Amino acid sequence: MGSRYSFDNPDPHNAFITICREAEYGEGPLSGIPVAVKDNISTAGIETTCGSNILKGYIPPYDAHVITHLRSAGAAIVGKTNMDEFGMGTTTESSAFGPTLNPADPTRAPGGSSGGSAAAVASGMVQMALGTDTGGSIRCPASFCGIVGLKPTYGRVSRYGLIAYANSMEQIGPLAGNVRDCALLYSVIAGYDPRDGTSLDLPAPAPLKAEIAGKRIGVPAEFFGEGVDPAVAKTVQSGIDRLEGLGAEIISCSMPSMQYALAAYYVTSMSEASSNLGRYDGVRYGTAPDFVRSWHDAYSHIRKSGFGEEVRRRILLGSFALSAGYQGKYYAKAQAARQMVRNDFARLFETVDMLAGPTMPCVALPLGETSDPLSMYLADILTVPANLAGVPAISVPCGTAHNLPVGLQLIGKHRSEDEILSAALAFEEGSV
């Protein structure tokens, strides 16, 4: 320990909420490498806000599991990146700290919710960054900013210290400019943690090597269905042709449960969020309540003024979905639909090694365009199935459409990060 990384760069894209200008680092595989961390991952001594006013001033007294690993791998943690408030968004525009600009086109949003992490990498401010992915929040901004982003298998990376939005679906994962850096960061954060009851105890990730020849890659028709921008579809289709050129076997298939995926995802995530976000009452941290009021009124006041509109919308919808008389209609049905998605993946993975398609149905949107929440939710259609089933998925740059980056998504079986990283590397390097 003891070495210091001076990080005094300008932040023209508003990628960071907090910048650590003098970051300590040590020895290890990430020694001296600047790493940015999404602001919903707890960092001892560094303010952690989740992009929300309600957590302004909150300095965690403990490190998340992944931060402990970053530190012991020698990384220089140079700051906390901007995000949609509590991860609830696809554009990073719902942050209480202003929107992040997309380095590929600063008039556009970087995607979200890990938009700050993606922009910090895409602009070259940092070599790699941690994001979190609940319904596509790593892969979407990776796709929109033209970088690589991996959502690991549910349980592969400890969630201890990750401030929860939707516990049953979210994972911490790496974003980087290329597959090798992405895999390196992944290898540092993956592993068992007894403090996370859903953590998996698996062998360490294998060394990365480009490998795709002979792989059977399924392409569900639904991945190119209604709502996918034809220009994006064309770019991704040519990417899939390149996979075939590298020796992969492309197999057409179908995933009928896709029609329920968005509803299942939003009902589940909002329900869990309504419970997870109950604790922000101003008693123990964050903005202090006005004690002259009764506790009940003070809570209402703090929560009304501390949360942004999208967060309040999701808390209310989630509370409704769980409430007596409606739970069977919404939450329980969403769980049944979720099981159908899991079953579909299980069935497909009996015959294919991985699935391929676009990460996002569109390219990065102009800032301020998505005022309608419903159309924003629809953009998650291709990323949420992996979260519902807990399987790993990666977005890797695949060319452009409308002169903007497009991502190819590879979705693997449970615990097959090594396999999809190897395929992504082969794709990226154009080699077998």
Add this chain to the structure above:
Amino acid sequence: MTVIIGLEIHCQLNTKTKLFCGCSTDYRDDGPNTHVCPICLGLPGTLPVTNKQAVLYALKVAKALHCKVPAFSEFARKNYFYPDLPKAFQITQYDKPLALGGYIDNEAENGGEKRVELTRIHMEEDPGRLVHKGSGDRGRYTLVDYNRSGVPLIEIVTEPQLSSPKEARRFLNKLRATLEYLGIYDSEREGSLRVDANISIKGYERVEVKNITSYKGVEKALTFEITRQKGMIRRNAQIVRETRHYQEARGVTTSARSKEMEHDYRYFPEPDLAPLEVSSWVDEIPLPELPDARRDRFVQQYGISQNHARTLTGDLKLAEFFEEIASDMPEIAAPWTADILLGELNYRDMPVTKVPVPHYGALLLEVKKGSVTDTSAVEILRLILNQVMEGQQPEMPGEIIARLGLSKEKGDSIVDTVASVLRENEAAVADHRAGKAGAINFLVGQVMKATRGRADPKEIAKIIADLLKE
């Protein structure tokens, strides 16, 4: 009017650490918020990890109470806002509890046994504790202590099969004894057993009484509530289905109805914890000898009465105490301990563990030898207990007998006393000779008074008879 009572009993498990974190549960002598960590404070990003010991303790109770443990159970979140609840949800169990069914054989009104069936047992975490301070409209404030937050609880729910406050009290005594025998519960921790009760008069709505913080308050709370409900029925007033709070200080229940109390808890499975698949653990869990078995053994082994055996085994510490002193003289130890010692202890609110075994044993030995009268022995016992209460080194009974001259007066030494009592009470002697039954008792009492209780009443009566014959 038939009374129907069902109970929900919350019992703190005496594990070393809390249910979902490593904090110590023994915070009794420590300041507020000293046994807390990011997890039990519910800080953002923290996750629960289930304490295996707590699950084993809960399963031990389930086994002892004859419950079924399903192959699959799960934790769920009970969502509500309250300042003592740091996550705004309590991790508990909802529709898939740890254990189902089961029963307790309870002492019935007629001295026999009545089986009380259980609905379920589930696990949950205790919330923190609120401390209300100040006074007046603007001066009142509340402090929060999270030391208790996350302490493991089991909730035991009975079927509505209890029919009187007395029966409910006996049930709780039996349950408490069983939990103590299992070694999973510390009765000396404040608030370690808390009870909610559902009470109705057959044919009318039921009322839930919450906030009975001591098991001793249960009988009073139930009695009040039943009287209230019966009174309403007599006045043709309508009993509404509601939650009422027991006000311990005033001994009354008051309606808890207010907007804040009307909860929709929005239960759903706790996503941070894997389901519990622990039914296979049950066979491995050893059970100690439980109160019923110990009672039967006491009857067999010591030849004491069923009633004495039940009393003596109704409290683990008392049973252990009895076994320490019983072996030589169970026929004396049983009535003395169950009838006399227990009364003296209750009077002083003194735990049996404070009774010095060598002193008590020596006292019983003096009683057995006949060297003191029962009256003197009770006096000696009281002296010893008072010395212990006052923090003094208690005297041995032999020392007390010598110091106070309490040796039983026998034969010749009391003949003179009896003779003088007879001389001084000629009227009573005449009554006795005339066949008045009460006269002899009066005369014996006078001799007892004169000897300050050191003579055996039977012996006095005999001497009186002998002297009057002459």
